[in-house]
Amino acid sequence: MTPQEARSMLETTLREIVPDASLAELGGSADLRQELELDSLDFVELVDRLSKRAGFRIEDDDADELRTADSATSFLVRGSAGRS
């Protein structure tokens, strides 16, 4: 998965959870949970959907990796590389 693909996967998934999110204004280093007001249930859903899309299981311990758009993107790239 390229970083572009990972970022687009992240944005698609976020849009499913927060349909009115303005992702264009979302900086790469902004805290996703705070900026998009994700609660813990939303976050579980984000992890679930990303896991299914990316094809690898994301554990609780990986939550920090999904803190920002940038870190989540590189985490998805690394995670999918570990798979293939």
Add this chain to the structure above:
Amino acid sequence: MPSLGADMDEGILLEWLVKAGDAVHRGDIVAVVETPKSAVEVETFDDGTVQQLLVEEGQTVPVGAPLAVIADGHGAAPVEAVPAVAATPPVVAVPAVHPPSPVLRHRARELGVDLDQLTGTGPDGAVTRQDVEHAVAVHAVDRHPLDRHVGRPRGRGRVPAAAPTGRAGRLRVSPLARRLAAEQGVDLATLAGSGPGESIRAADVRDAAAAGRDAAAAGRDGRPVEPPATTPPRAEHAAPQDMRTAIAALMSRSNREVPHYYLSTTIDLHAALQWMHERNRELEIADRLVPAALMLAATARAARQVPQLNGHWVDGGFVPAVQVRLGFIVSLRGGGLLVPAIAEADSVSVVETMARVRDLTRRARSGRLRASELAEPSITVSNLGEQGVESVQGVIYPPQVALVGFGTPVERPWAVDGLIGVRPLVTATLAGDHRASDGATGARLLRAIDALLQRPEEL
């Protein structure tokens, strides 16, 4: 979007009566807007040609937002819309030298009136809006039975496109029915209309609301009753203003009537989160636990242990509840909140608690809660853990007598067995009704929650 009252800060554009390219004149009715109280017609202040509609039907926009662009000879200007119910009656007469305006033609078409058949009573014999409506009243056409009342701003009485609806197309709802539905938490989409053309009348809403109340009352007695399958009474989100008003009334009452006392303690979540992470490794991702589920489960069991805080203050005395109906506050994305409850929360597992929280939260946010799920809890939890604040000093939901609050779990230095370690800590608070209990009783509840969270495997 015009302001149609001091308490209005947004409105729903229900229907456009003009389209791009239409000529409009000052005073023409161009749109129908829904406010918390009713549907209101909106007129324009300008002469010109509608250049562009900026807002779609069904869309909610804040007061002051432009609805459309009207071009005059001097270039485009946003519509300065004012409500037709303003003190000065709107001027809608069309001079005879002009053909009837698009608005009037639209109205006539909508009402099934042939303009050529009318005798105008306006200046120079022009056909006016009143003439059109008079013709409708006289012929009592039933194409739009709800629109027959003449001479008043009329609600189109249709559900905006954005509203949840269980059937194809738009619902036909009388304005009174719509208002009642919002007040009583009835989902219009679930009703079968008994009015002409299956339109929903106020009586239909009242019946559904009564069915919902019966179900709710039965639930309070500890005998949860499923709402009838045919017309499930459900809560539909009221307009944000209505919800704000409702919250304002209840919280003001609480602040006025309930002498609160506040307690607070710090709980070490190390054992609870350790256990949770272990469980989560085995669970499907979609079923994973979040810390709130453990805190809710612990609170429910603690409420059973301290029954003096689990119940209601009724007619000057405390009435303990027969079960723990644990309410938890769900904040809605558009503002406002709902408090669904987990029935018999003290006897369901953490995993089951999590499943109920997930389900109720989802449906609270999509406006699909049943009335029985919104029946009075016996104790409520406010979990502001998601908001990044460390503690919450809550306001009790009367007639309940206690509100438990949890802040965000944070990692802090903490002394364990004489050594300093870094531990995940949460601040648990209790707002208690001092009429029903004293601080010592409240302290027992917080201590019980703490103790339960140290033995998560027993929850």
